Amino acid sequence: MNTIPFLSPLLVAVSLIVAGAGAGDEATTCPGAPSMTVESACRNVSHTQAMYDACKGALAGVPNPMSDHDATVYALAAARGAMASADATVVVANERVTYNGSLSGEEKGAYEGCVEAYAAAEHAMGAVLNKLGACSFGGGLADDYMSGLLAVESCRDRVIKLPASPLYAMVLVDRNKVGLALFLGKLLGI
Numbered sequence: 001m002n003t004i005p006f007l008s009p010l011l012v013a014v015s016l017i018v019a020g021a022g023a024g025d026e027a028t029t030c031p032g033a034p035s036m037t038v039e040s041a042c043r044n045v046s047h048t049q050a051m052y053d054a055c056k057g058a059l060a061g062v063p064n065p066m067s068d069h070d071a072t073v074y075a076l077a078a079a080r081g082a083m084a085s086a087d088a089t090v091v092v093a094n095e096r097v098t099y100n101g102s103l104s105g106e107e108k109g110a111y112e113g114c115v116e117a118y119a120a121a122e123h124a125m126g127a128v129l130n131k132l133g134a135c136s137f138g139g140g141l142a143d144d145y146m147s148g149l150l151a152v153e154s155c156r157d158r159v160i161k162l163p164a165s166p167l168y169a170m171v172l173v174d175r176n177k178v179g180l181a182l183f184l185g186k187l188l189g190i
Contacts, residue, residue: 005137029070030135033188038065041074047181054180071187072132078129078181086125086152089170090118096167107162114155114167121151125178128185142190145182152178 009146036044042055054101058081059074093111096103124147131141152175159165 028072028076028133028187030072030137030151031117032127033070033135034071034135035068035070036187038062038074039189041071041184044187045180051176051180051183054176055184058177058184063066071184072135075181075184075188076132077178078184079132082106082174082177082181083122083125084107085174086118086122087171089167089174090115090174092170093118093167107165110158110162110165111167113158114171117151117155117158121148121155121174121178124148128181132185132188137170137190138190141185145170145178145185145190149175149178149182 038056038059042052042059046052046055055078058078062073062077064070093114097108097111097115124144127144128141128148131137131139131144152171156168156171156175159168159171162168
């Protein structure tokens with residue numbers, strides 16, 4: 001199955017969602033959202049040093065990190081970072097399926113399954129971005145985060161069975177980024 005025709009419209013749609021969500025996020029204010037510094041946000045969502053470091057990295061682009069920001073700013077930044085990482089993984093998976101003729105049937109099936117799973121993850125995270133941008137913290141926002149996370153985990157479950165898959169490390173990073181986005185979203189009371 002050639003997935004390039006499927007990938008192109010998906011990446012265009014996701015890129016438009018991500019680009020739109022990034023405009024003016026530092027000025028985002030949502031009624032009832034807590035306000036805190038990057039440090040406070042990362043301490044609140046991190047239970048390990050690795051998660052704290054990942055959080056600080058994900059929020060490194062937030063202007064004036066020592067100032068209080070609406071927590072929606074952090075949730076948007078983390079969701080955009082998760083989307084960008086997922087985009088890169090989809091490209092690699094698709095390239096391996098399309099251009100690597102030496103893949104075993106099991107590898108090819110796993111990578112094709114990942115492309116499909118990531119389409120679901122990106123759809124869910126696109127819904128997260130739209131709802132965050134509209135300050136809509138109810139209406140299934142928590143479910144959208146979980147759908148994105150579970151879709152990435154379904155890819156992880158496929159590639160973990162492969163011998164030394166180069167995609168495995170990328171999928172783990174994506175899983176951690178979507179998980180971090182979920183934790184930052186929880187600061188909004190979802």
